[in-house]
Amino acid sequence: MKRLGLLILSMTVIYAVGLDALNHNPDNIFYANPWMGEIRLRANKGAVSEAFVLYTGKRTKMNLIFQDDTYDYFTADVGRFDTTFNYQILVRDKNDSLILPTVGAFKSSQPYFSVPEWALGKIYYSILIDGFYNGKKENDPKNVVAWGKAPDKEYSYGGDIAGIIEKLPYLDTLNFDILLLLPIFQANSNHKYNPRDYTALDPNLGDTIELKTLINEVHKLKKRIIFKFIATHTGSDFQPFLDVIKNGSSSKYFNWYLVKSLPVKLSPPNYECWLNDPRFPKLNLKEPSVQAFLIGYIDYWLRFGFDGVYIGEDSKIEPDFIRMLRNTLKKKYPDILILGSSDILGANGFDGTMNKKITDLIINYFVKNAISTSEFDYELRKALFFYPSQANLVNTIGLSELGKRIAAMTDISNLLLIYAFLFTFCGSPMLTYGDEIGIAVGHPLNMGSFPWNFSNQERTLFEEIKRLINIRKTNPIFSTKYFFPLYVNDINRVYAYDRGGIIVILNGGVTPNFVTLPVWNGTYTNLITGEKNIVANQQLKVSVPAKSFKIIKREI
Structure with missing residues (x-):
């Protein structure tokens, strides 16, 4: 193995070995992950026959974990470490060996990316409250439809927090770990994805006393509960947006939104909006006053006793907002879980996200037969390898989205196979209410009402999912990487x-x-x-x- 030179670019150390190269950067979480105790090396394909991490008189072999067309990737687990940890990497080919760095030792000074231990590899159950169970008729919206009506529009069914409390014994039989409440703030819709008032729980869902009761009862069952907070857009009837419509550039909230021209028009919209729908005007998350407003109300609702928050809903969220959010909340609530709809993860990002890459792979392989088994395997390993390991364990993997039910895409035998994979794979599997009994109906922003009559449920699927959950929870290895x-x-x-x-x-x-x-x-x-x-x-x-x-x- 010839040592032809050393090239230092920023904090990255690259050794050219003949025509090959080695790469390790102690300040990049991909190469050195202190919280997970991982050290990685990238080498040109075939350049290295074996590699070891040397530290405190020990030598740990680096295993070849992943390969692509260009590189081999080696990984070693050395145990959780901090900024005092010094190490070297010994690499060998058939003829020679080399120690990196040539002088001194590597030391990682990157920010520490920790996630709540309680959230690793857990099972989620998400509820769009309006469609779960109606426990209190007196708070029904005026336009409520009959329970069981097909969700071909954005109907309101009248489900509420009282209904979730009443059905907690049922939920407990599923033995999930974390309950995710989909949007709860006041809005003029069944789905509440168009918040009108961040200060108030939607009265059709219940009151804050009932919310606090739900949180306490979930905790009594030794489960966690988190809520979805819509931060990337508001409803078009949110007071600051109405002020922008009225006063244009003179509005003190003008910089809160991404207005393209004046006057503001709803149809067609001349402002950026989620789903290209004028009901969901996007917020300008670069604006400091918007950041402060949102973080303040996230903090307010966390005080009710929630264990975490899911920040949604756009796939792109301003990095500075995420950084400020994390720094603010983690200082005040060190053990809080912060998930998001963006895949900006790490010490300045979210703890985890909805891993849609895995969801897409599941559907393409099991449902559409669009990829081969070897393609499925390669893409799975690639998706795992290029996310931080702690984020992989926290990332949720769901099969149903708003308007798309997995049971509508395939038959029962295939569903059983899919759930066997979901509950034995890495990460945090998520059930959307009704998935466990095979609900197949759905409409954009309306997942339908839960059929509580057994005759309308796929009980074989229900029992199999319960069994798979039990297997996962009685074997903690499934919650590891x-x-x-x-x-x-x-x-x-x-x-x-x-x-x-x-x-x-x-x-x-x-x-x-x-x-x-x-x-x-x-x-x-x-x-x-x-x-x-x-x-x-x-x-x-x-x-x-x-x-x-x-x-x-x-x-x-």
Whole structure:
């Protein structure tokens, strides 16, 4: 291995090794992740045969975790560290070795990106309150429709906070960890995505006493509760926006919005708006007074006892606003969870986001058959690798969005396979109310009303989801970052992976398949059937029926 030179660009150290290169930057969370205890090295493909991290008299092997067309990526777990941690990286090829850096040692001085320990790999249940359960008829909106009416428009069904409280025993049977309340502020809609008043809970949903009761009752069940706060836009009847319409550039709120011309027009809108819908004028999150206003009211609602907040709803959110939000809230509430609809994550970003990349992969592979098993595997590993590991564990993965129900896209056998993957994969799986019983109807900004009659529910799906949740929660390894692909078969659409001693085999094909997997010797138990299999030759042989799965655990 020839040492041809050292090039330093900013804080990045690049060693040219022959025609190859090595790259490690201790101040970039991709290469050094103190909270997760990870050290990474990027090398030109084939340049390095092995690598080690050297520190405090120890040597930890770096494993080849990911490859693309150009680079090999090596990773070592050295345990959580801080700015006092010094280390070097030893790299080898077939002929020589090299220690990085050539002088001294690496030390990371980047901001510490920590997330709440209680939020790692947890299961969410999200509720659009209007459609869940009507527990209090006297607060129904005037235009309420019959419960069960198909959601072909933005109807109001009359669901409320009292209804959630009444149905907590049902929710508790699902055994989820975190309840996510979708928008709760006063708005002239069923969905509340067009807030009119951030100071008030929508009266059709209940009052603050009921909200506080719900939060307390959820905590009694040893669960957490967070709320969605719409920060990227307001309703068109929000008083500051009405003032802009009336007074134009003379309005003291003119800089709050992204107005393209005057006078302000609603149809067609001459201002930026969410979903290109004039009802949702976008806020200018670069404006300091807007930042202060929003952060102040997020803080106000957190005082009711919420464990976290989801900031929505646009996919692009001003980085300075996110940084100020995080710095303000984390100082006051160190253990608060801050999720967002933007993927700006880290010490100056959100703790996590809705991982739509994974959702899209699930749909493209299991539902549309648009990608091969090897493409699915590669894109999964890529999506995991290029996010910080702690964010991967906090990122939520949902299957239904506003107006799109996963049950409307596929049949029950495929749904069971999809949920087997969702609840055994990395991250935080999320159910939208009704997913667990196979609700298939939906309309943009209306997810329909929950059918409480068993005859209108897919009970097979419900029981299977309960079983998968129980398997996940009784095996904490599922809430960790460990994920190792074992078997990829494009022809038969079979995929198997190891979650740290628990092996998941998914057969997405239309025929039964017999697979042989490389494993440690020992006794393996099927977590669905209880069947045991003793392995003595480091090969686990399993038959998997069509459109089905197996979850097998090695007994220690």
